[in-house]
Amino acid sequence: MTENEKKNYTVFGAGTEIEGVLEFSDDLTITGKFTGTIKATGSLEIARTAVCSVDKISVKSVVIFGTVTGDIEASERVEICSGGKVSGNITTARLRIADNTDFEGQVTMLDTVPDVDLFSVASDEYKQALILKSDFLE
Numbered sequence: 001m002t003e004n005e006k007k008n009y010t011v012f013g014a015g016t017e018i019e020g021v022l023e024f025s026d027d028l029t030i031t032g033k034f035t036g037t038i039k040a041t042g043s044l045e046i047a048r049t050a051v052c053s054v055d056k057i058s059v060k061s062v063v064i065f066g067t068v069t070g071d072i073e074a075s076e077r078v079e080i081c082s083g084g085k086v087s088g089n090i091t092t093a094r095l096r097i098a099d100n101t102d103f104e105g106q107v108t109m110l111d112t113v114p115d116v117d118l119f120s121v122a123s124d125e126y127k128q129a130l131i132l133k134s135d136f137l138e
Contacts (some may be wrong), residue, residue: 025041034052041061067086092110
């Protein structure tokens, strides 16, 4: 691995409580409490002990073992693992929901990931680049 390929990996500990707008470009694991908005080009893990109340999570991918309340947008994938709880709408290219999860919301699957950098364009411009297919979960 070259110097330019090294990624940072950050963990917010179980005793950590953060409120606000969180932006990052590498990988992050939240094991504590977070309230606010997450905008990232990296990957996110919500640990089993984590409780996140968000307006929106916008990331490359997210793996959820804990609890998330709010909408999730992931350009690559969302995975809700056994024991995970999500209450909010999900927009992603790939979705995996394990057994023994609690999910309440709507899923919008991206047929193709557009050749547009989500973080360099206005949201309306990005929406125009998407081809959407909606599935409603009950």
